[in-house]
Amino acid sequence: MKPAKKTPALRKLLEMNKKTIRELRKIVGQDQVITAPEELSCYSYDGTGQEYPPAAVIFPGSSEEICRIMQMASATPFPVVPRGAGTGMTGGALPVAGGLVMVMSRLNRILEIDQDNQLAVVEPGVITGALRLAAERHGLYYPPDPASLHFCTMGGNVAECAGGPSAVKYGVTRDYVLGLEAVLPDGRLIHTGVRTAKGVVGYDLTRLLVGSEGTLAIITRITVKLLPAPEARSTLLVLCRGMAEATSLVTGILAHHTPCTLEYMDRTALAIVRDKLPFPFPQEAEALLLVELDGQKETVPLAIRQLTEFLQTRPGIIMSRKAESPVEAQQLWAARRAISPAAFSLKPHKMSEDVVVPRSRLPQLVSCTEALNRELGVVIFTFGHAGDGNIHVNIMLDRSVPQEVIQAETAKQLLFTEVLRLGGTLSGEHGIGLTKAAYLPMELDQPTLALMRQIKNLFDPDNILNPGKIFPAPAQTAAEKNI
Numbered sequence: 001m002k003p004a005k006k007t008p009a010l011r012k013l014l015e016m017n018k019k020t021i022r023e024l025r026k027i028v029g030q031d032q033v034i035t036a037p038e039e040l041s042c043y044s045y046d047g048t049g050q051e052y053p054p055a056a057v058i059f060p061g062s063s064e065e066i067c068r069i070m071q072m073a074s075a076t077p078f079p080v081v082p083r084g085a086g087t088g089m090t091g092g093a094l095p096v097a098g099g100l101v102m103v104m105s106r107l108n109r110i111l112e113i114d115q116d117n118q119l120a121v122v123e124p125g126v127i128t129g130a131l132r133l134a135a136e137r138h139g140l141y142y143p144p145d146p147a148s149l150h151f152c153t154m155g156g157n158v159a160e161c162a163g164g165p166s167a168v169k170y171g172v173t174r175d176y177v178l179g180l181e182a183v184l185p186d187g188r189l190i191h192t193g194v195r196t197a198k199g200v201v202g203y204d205l206t207r208l209l210v211g212s213e214g215t216l217a218i219i220t221r222i223t224v225k226l227l228p229a230p231e232a233r234s235t236l237l238v239l240c241r242g243m244a245e246a247t248s249l250v251t252g253i254l255a256h257h258t259p260c261t262l263e264y265m266d267r268t269a270l271a272i273v274r275d276k277l278p279f280p281f282p283q284e285a286e287a288l289l290l291v292e293l294d295g296q297k298e299t300v301p302l303a304i305r306q307l308t309e310f311l312q313t314r315p316g317i318i319m320s321r322k323a324e325s326p327v328e329a330q331q332l333w334a335a336r337r338a339i340s341p342a343a344f345s346l347k348p349h350k351m352s353e354d355v356v357v358p359r360s361r362l363p364q365l366v367s368c369t370e371a372l373n374r375e376l377g378v379v380i381f382t383f384g385h386a387g388d389g390n391i392h393v394n395i396m397l398d399r400s401v402p403q404e405v406i407q408a409e410t411a412k413q414l415l416f417t418e419v420l421r422l423g424g425t426l427s428g429e430h431g432i433g434l435t436k437a438a439y440l441p442m443e444l445d446q447p448t449l450a451l452m453r454q455i456k457n458l459f460d461p462d463n464i465l466n467p468g469k470i471f472p473a474p475a476q477t478a479a480e481k482n483i
């Protein structure tokens with residue numbers, strides 16, 4: 001990992017003054033602020049593999065403490081970066097301007113599961129998978145299922161508007177957040193949304209905060225909608241002769257069925273997780289679709305039969321096979337979730353893009369990545385949520401080889417240009433953060449971008465909350481001048 005370049009401003013921030021640290025310890029307790037370099041390094045990276053050391057890390061235990069910390073941060077001022085589990089893929093939790101990283105791990109209680117009204121109230125440090133399990137114990141279902149669900153947090157999911165395989169039928173985090181409690185950069189506590197099935201009082205601040213990547217407010221409590229748990233689920237694996245054949249199946253499947261997942265892997269993704277798949281597959285397979293149907297016990301087998309019959313009429317399919325047991329289905333999913341970490345067997349570094357195109361344009365998207373591979377010689381592979389048109393494009397590289405960095409950057413720029421030409425968008429679920437900030441003007445026009453900057457200024461006039469994210473950072477913020 002490459003350490004952050006220590007500019008004079010950053011060096012100043014790294015030496016966060018002793019009085020500030022003493023005051024912070026008075027708010028949260030002596031042990032809940034750390035400053036030792038070896039401990040700080042545990043909170044200086046995220047899923048991008050980049051590293052920026054903070055001046056200190058704080059572990060607040062309540063919303064009230066967060067209000068007091070933020071009052072101090074805005075009065076001093078110094079930067080504050082909220083952090084969940086640090087699994088973000090775009091550098092959102094990286095303290096690029098130094099300052100204080102605020103970790104939510106102590107705010108990890110599921111406060112309520114209201115079975116009658118089908119909702120849950122959680123603190124931001126709750127692990128997403130833990131909420132799903134708790135809901136299941138009440139016969140309920142929390143659908144958003146990022147592949148990181150066993151270790152990412154609800155606060156991080158809300159801040160990024162995380163999605164997952166089930167989004168094709170159930171939608172993303174945004175579709176489940178009913179209301180939020182949050183702390184503004186100046187320390188005021190706000191409450192947005194409702195805990196009812198409907199509500200249109202005032203502007204929809206809940207929607208504004210979902211996906212705001214920790215730049216507008218610190219989310220301290222989350223009310224989410226739950227659904228009745230589906231009774232049955234069945235998984236079908238479809239192996240195809242080519243990437244174009246697999247991706248062109250997507251619109252056909254969705255025209256007749258409502259799968260709860262419709263995932264895609266190209267030949268490289270298949271190869272790197274081959275040993276994790278529960279059964280061997282033919283060498284000539286170039287792409288795979290993982291299709292899942294859920295619903296009532298009586299209807300799912302019939303729907304799977306109809307889907308299998310439909311697939312038999314389509315060209316380019318080598319075989320389709322139903323997972324014969326829940327264990328086999330779990331093994332298929334374990335292989336799917338292993339793709340991201342397994343990618344490092346190809347090269348030591350990766351640029352992980354999560355572009356979205358209209359589903360009918362998926363074949364053009366994968367053909368573009370093939371062309372980039374052929375013409376630039378970059379190692380590039382694709383997998384992801386084909387049912388949403390949301391494909392993870394992974395550009396693999398060795399950052400110590402300058403030529404590979406140039407080729408990868410060129411591939412990323414060409415990919416983004418093609419995605420926008422196809423009517424798509426640069427990010428479906430990972431957000432903009434640090435790694436895509438420079439590309440924002442490619443997609444957003446100037447008036448829209450200016451309005452977004454004004455919203456950021458309104459919430460955070462001194463730019464103390466997660467500076468340097470979404471928008472390219474101004475040369476020097478007020479917070480940087482003052483510490």
Ligand SMILES: Cc1cc2nc3c(=O)[nH]c(=O)nc-3n(C[C@H](O)[C@H](O)[C@H](O)COP(=O)(O)OP(=O)(O)OC[C@H]3O[C@@H](n4cnc5c(N)ncnc54)[C@H](O)[C@@H]3O)c2cc1C
Nearest residue numbers: 084085086087088092147153155156159162163214219429
């Ligand atoms: C193996 C792997 C698989 C993944 N699969 C998926 C996937 O399928 N779908 C998907 O959407 N993402 C996926 N991700 C990305 C990542 O897990 C999500 O973006 C997740 O939502 C981040 O949660 P986190 O708790 O790790 O947040 P962090 O990485 O700690 O933070 C992410 C952002 O949220 C902000 N934030 C965190 N907590 C708060 C809070 N309480 N208030 C305000 N802002 C806050 C941070 O400042 C930062 O900007 C994957 C990542 C990995 C490593």
